Amino acid sequence: MNIPFWKMHGASNDFILIDDRDCTFPAADRGWLARIAGRRTGVGCEGVILIQPSDKADFRMRFYNPDGGEVEMCGNGARCVARLANELGVAAQKMTIDTVAGILQAEAMGDSVRLGMTKPFDMLLEKKLSGDNSLVYNTLNTGVPHVVVVVGDLDECDVMALGNMIRYHQDFAPAGTNVNFIKVTGEKSLRIRTYERGVEAETLACGTGMVAASLIASKLGLVDSPVNITPASGDVLAVDFKIDGDEFENVTLLGPAVHVFEGILKY
Numbered sequence: 006m007n008i009p010f011w012k013m014h015g016a017s018n019d020f021i022l023i024d025d026r027d028c029t030f031p032a033a034d035r036g037w038l039a040r041i042a043g044r045r046t047g048v049g050c051e052g053v054i055l056i057q058p059s060d061k062a063d064f065r066m067r068f069y070n071p072d073g074g075e076v077e078m079c080g081n082g083a084r085c086v087a088r089l090a091n092e093l094g095v096a097a098q099k100m101t102i103d104t105v106a107g108i109l110q111a112e113a114m115g116d117s118v119r120l121g122m123t124k125p126f127d128m129l130l131e132k133k134l135s136g137d138n139s140l141v142y143n144t145l146n147t148g149v150p151h152v153v154v155v156v157g158d159l160d161e162c163d164v165m166a167l168g169n170m171i172r173y174h175q176d177f178a179p180a181g182t183n184v185n186f187i188k189v190t191g192e193k194s195l196r197i198r199t200y201e202r203g204v205e206a207e208t209l210a211c212g213t214g215m216v217a218a219s220l221i222a223s224k225l226g227l228v229d230s231p232v233n234i235t236p237a238s239g240d241v242l243a244v245d246f247k248i249d250g251d252e253f254e255n256v257t258l259l260g261p262a263v264h265v266f267e268g269i270l271k272y
Contacts, residue, residue: 006031006272011089012048012265015081016210017238019265021048022089025055026064031272035073041270042071048268051204052079054086056093062101062108064090070203077106078148080212080258084118087111088262106148116263122216122256123148130224135176142171143221147256149202150182151217155225159188159196164207168200185214187222194233195222210236216258219244 011022023030041047059065066086068079090096091113102109110121127146134140143153156162168184184200197218199211219232231245242260246253
């Protein structure tokens with residue numbers, strides 16, 4: 006089977022995208038998915054994204070991590086799939102996307118996409134890890150679960166060691182969590198580094214993580230909306246939102262969605 010694909014990235018978070026409206030992509034073959042996602046054995050990516058039919062929205066987005074496991078959604082990936090869906094005629098410039106996390110709204114704007122996020126939930130502020138009173142963390146689910154830790158020196162932070170420890174900590178079992186380390190750089194700006202669940206490494210950007218970090222930093226009184234947030238890739242993305250009591254409203258993520266190349270996968 007020959008399968009056309011597009012390689013795209015959002016703030017250096019890179020993806021393989023497939024037009025799977027005929028629902029023939031072999032997503033159940035996790036070993037093969039892991040091979041094509043591998044940097045040495047395949048195309049290389051931090052996620053495989055399928056465009057499928059939906060009776061709830063313009064199309065359904067399915068997202069698979071490099072280990073072949075399916076997860077709820079991905080902010081950077083959703084921007085890329087929104088741009089591709091618009092270019093393929095699957096959706097208009099303003100569209101709705103069906104994900105496991107809920108229905109997203111998106112607007113394709115050339116090389117950028119504004120993504121309307123699902124309603125965040127499960128926020129906890131200034132908690133301490135079981136068995137470790139020295140590490141203070143915050144949590145928020147922005148489509149997938151995130152831990153956010155405020156640090157003094159982001160460059161010296163051991164993202165791999167700390168991220169891996171928190172990701173697999175018993176407090177977040179059995180599903181685990183993504184882990185974000187942030188530093189405030191201004192009244193409306195942050196820097197962030199992310200250890201991503203499923204990739205099991207630091208990634209150059211994570212859209213849902215940037216949203217979680219911005220919202221938590223706002224609730225902690227560290228920044229105001231809109232927040233310009235810079236991940237390890239060096240891109241600057243914008244997280245906009247309103248706060249109504251304990252609720253976040255109209256949460257959006259604006260950032261790049263860039264084509265890299267096209268090709269054929271052989272299955």
